[in-house]
Amino acid sequence: MGVRLFIDPADLNKAISHSYNPNPTFEDAIMEQSSTNYFSKLDAISGYLSLTLSESASDFTTFIIIYRIYHCKQYLFGLISPQDEFQQVMEETFQGLEGLEKL
Numbered sequence: 001m002g003v004r005l006f007i008d009p010a011d012l013n014k015a016i017s018h019s020y021n022p023n024p025t026f027e028d029a030i031m032e033q034s035s036t037n038y039f040s041k042l043d044a045i046s047g048y049l050s051l052t053l054s055e056s057a058s059d060f061t062t063f064i065i066i067y068r069i070y071h072c073k074q075y076l077f078g079l080i081s082p083q084d085e086f087q088q089v090m091e092e093t094f095q096g097l098e099g100l101e102k103l
Helices: 010-015 026-032 055-061 082-093
Strands: 063-065 068-070
Touching: 010 055
Parallel strands: none
Antiparallel strands: 063 068
């Protein structure tokens, strides 16, 4: 049986500087790929949960429960930066593939 904890990262979000990597809109992607005959879908709706925090970043997620200290190894739900980080990983992964548009 697993336990899922929620930690409010509001104060942490205020201290995080992040890059903004917007995803193209569906309309923009369709216009750029107007001559494309085939489309494929990669479901990565929670892909950012697979990203791990660096050890130094993990220290900022430290919390205490019943006299024990814990820290997160993966991005917390509610942080502002995972989507940007995941978008960057996707861009690096699929870099150089012709005719590919990420939505």
